[in-house]
Amino acid sequence: MGTYSDKGDEAVLLDAVDQFIERDVRPFTRKFESDDSYPEEIADKLSQLGLFGATIGCEYGGLGLSAQIYTRIVERVSACWMSISGIFNSHLIAANAVERFGTEEQKQRWLPMMARGEMRGGIALTEPDCGTDLQAIRTEAARDKDQFIINGSKMWITNSMYGNFLAVLVVTNPIAEPRHRGMSLMLVEKQAGYETSKLEKLGYNGIDTGSVHFDNTRVPADNLIGLEEGKGLQQVLAGLELGRINVAARGVGLARACLEESISYSQLRKAFGKPICNHQAIQFKLADMATRLEAARLLVERAAHVYDNGIRCDMEAGMAKLFASEAAIKNSIEAMRIHGAYGYSKEYNIERYYRDAPLLAIGEGTNELQRIIIARQLIEKNKVV
Ligand SMILES: Cc1cc2nc3c(=O)[nH]c(=O)nc-3n(C[C@H](O)[C@H](O)[C@H](O)COP(=O)(O)OP(=O)(O)OC[C@H]3O[C@@H](n4cnc5c(N)ncnc54)[C@H](O)[C@@H]3O)c2cc1C
Numbered sequence: 001m002g003t004y005s006d007k008g009d010e011a012v013l014l015d016a017v018d019q020f021i022e023r024d025v026r027p028f029t030r031k032f033e034s035d036d037s038y039p040e041e042i043a044d045k046l047s048q049l050g051l052f053g054a055t056i057g058c059e060y061g062g063l064g065l066s067a068q069i070y071t072r073i074v075e076r077v078s079a080c081w082m083s084i085s086g087i088f089n090s091h092l093i094a095a096n097a098v099e100r101f102g103t104e105e106q107k108q109r110w111l112p113m114m115a116r117g118e119m120r121g122g123i124a125l126t127e128p129d130c131g132t133d134l135q136a137i138r139t140e141a142a143r144d145k146d147q148f149i150i151n152g153s154k155m156w157i158t159n160s161m162y163g164n165f166l167a168v169l170v171v172t173n174p175i176a177e178p179r180h181r182g183m184s185l186m187l188v189e190k191q192a193g194y195e196t197s198k199l200e201k202l203g204y205n206g207i208d209t210g211s212v213h214f215d216n217t218r219v220p221a222d223n224l225i226g227l228e229e230g231k232g233l234q235q236v237l238a239g240l241e242l243g244r245i246n247v248a249a250r251g252v253g254l255a256r257a258c259l260e261e262s263i264s265y266s267q268l269r270k271a272f273g274k275p276i277c278n279h280q281a282i283q284f285k286l287a288d289m290a291t292r293l294e295a296a297r298l299l300v301e302r303a304a305h306v307y308d309n310g311i312r313c314d315m316e317a318g319m320a321k322l323f324a325s326e327a328a329i330k331n332s333i334e335a336m337r338i339h340g341a342y343g344y345s346k347e348y349n350i351e352r353y354y355r356d357a358p359l360l361a362i363g364e365g366t367n368e369l370q371r372i373i374i375a376r377q378l379i380e381k382n383k384v385v
Pocket of ligand 1: 156362
C-alpha cells in the first residue's frame with residue numbers, strides 16, 4: 001500500500017482500523033479490562049494490520065505513516081479502549097530511536113523485525129526513585145570487551161512482560177558532568193538476568209506495566225543505539241516528541257468517547273418529564289465537552305503537522321499533550337455526572353474512561369513538565385535581552 005501519502009490509501013487504512021476496532025476490540029474490551037488480562041489475540045491482529053510498523057519507514061518494512069495519519073489511528077483506537085494504543089505506541093517510540101539514531105546496520109537488523117511485530121517492546125526510562133528527573137537514573141551498564149553488563153531497576157514499564165525487548169536508558173559513565181553526557185540508550189532482549197513483575201494500577205488495564213530488574217544482564221555492545229555512548233538522553237527526548245503527540249491523540253479519543261456516549265445517554269434518560277439533554281445544565285456540559293474535544297484535536301493536528309515537516313516541536317507537542325490530556329480528564333468527569341449513578345457503575349464505559357484518563361497527565365512527561373517545556377520555549381523564542 002506504499003507510504004499512504006495519498007488520500008485514497010489513507011481512507012482505506014482508516015477504514016480497516018475502524019473495522020478492526022468494531023470486530024476485534026469492542027466486543028472483548030470489557031472482559032479483558034475487568035480481568036486485567038493481556039489481549040494477546042488483539043495484539044496479534046495489530047501485527048496483521050501492520051500497526052507495529054505504523055511509523056517505521058517503508059524501506060524497513062513499516063507503513064511509513066505520517067504523524068498526522070498515525071494520530072487519527074490512535075484517536076480511533078483510544079476512543080474504544082486506550083490500552084490497545086499502548087501496545088504499539090511505546091514500541092514505536094523505541095523504533096523511532098533506532099530509525100533516527102541507529103547505524104544503518106542496526107536499522108537493517110532491528111526495524112524489519114519490529115515492523116512485523118516479531119520483536120515487540122517499549123522504552124524503559126523511569127526508575128523506582130525517579131521519573132521526571134531522568135538525569136537521576138542509576139541503572140548502570142559497564143563495558144566488558146564487546147558487551148555491556150547492566151545492573152539496576154526500571155519501573156512502570158509498558159510492554160515489559162509480554163514484549164521481548166526494551167530500549168533501556170542506562171548510565172555508562174557515572175562520573176560524567178553534566179550527568180546526561182554519561183547516559184546511553186541500548187536495546188535489551190529478554191534473557192537470563194532480566195526479571196519482570198506486574199504492577200497493579202487504577203486503570204489502563206490489560207496492558208502489561210511492570211518493574212524490570214537487571215542483574216548482571218549481558219548485552220552485546222552492538223545494541224548501543226548509534227554505537228555512541230553519552231547520547232542516550234538526547235535520543236530519548238527526541239523520541240518523546242512523537243510519544244507526546246500520541247498521548248495527546250489518546251486524550252482526543254477518550255474525550256470523544258466521553259462526549260459521544262453522553263450525547264446518546266442524555267437523549268434517552270428522562271428527568272422531570274423530559275430527556276436530560278433538554279435541561280440547560282446538561283446542555284452546557286455537552287457544549288463544553290465538545291469544544292474541548294475540537295480544540296484538543298486541532299492542537300494534535302498542529303503538532304503532528306510540525307513534526308511531519310521535520311521541525312523541532314517540543315512546544316507544540318507539549319501544548320497538545322497538556323490540553324488533550326486535561327480535556328480527557330474533564331470530559332470523563334462530566335460524562336460521569338451526566339450518567340449519574342450509571343456512570344459510576346461497571347455496566348457503562350464511563351467509569352473506565354474516568355480511571356484511564358489521569359494516566360495521560362502523567363505518562364510521557366507529566367503535565368507540570370509540559371508547562372515547563374512550553375514556558376522555556378516561549379522565553380527562548382521571544383528574547384528581549
Ligand atoms: C501506567 C503507566 C505506564 C508507564 N509506562 C512507562 C514506560 O513504558 N516507560 C517509562 O520509562 N516510564 C513509564 N511510566 C512512568 C512515567 O513516565 C512516569 O510516571 C512519569 O514520567 C513521572 O515520573 P514519576 O512518576 O517518577 O513522578 P515524579 O517525577 O516523582 O514527579 C512527582 C510530581 O512532581 C512533579 N515534578 C517533578 N519535577 C518537577 C519540576 N521540576 N517542577 C514542577 N513539578 C515537578 C511531577 O510533575 C509530579 O506531579 C509509566 C507510568 C504509568 C503510571
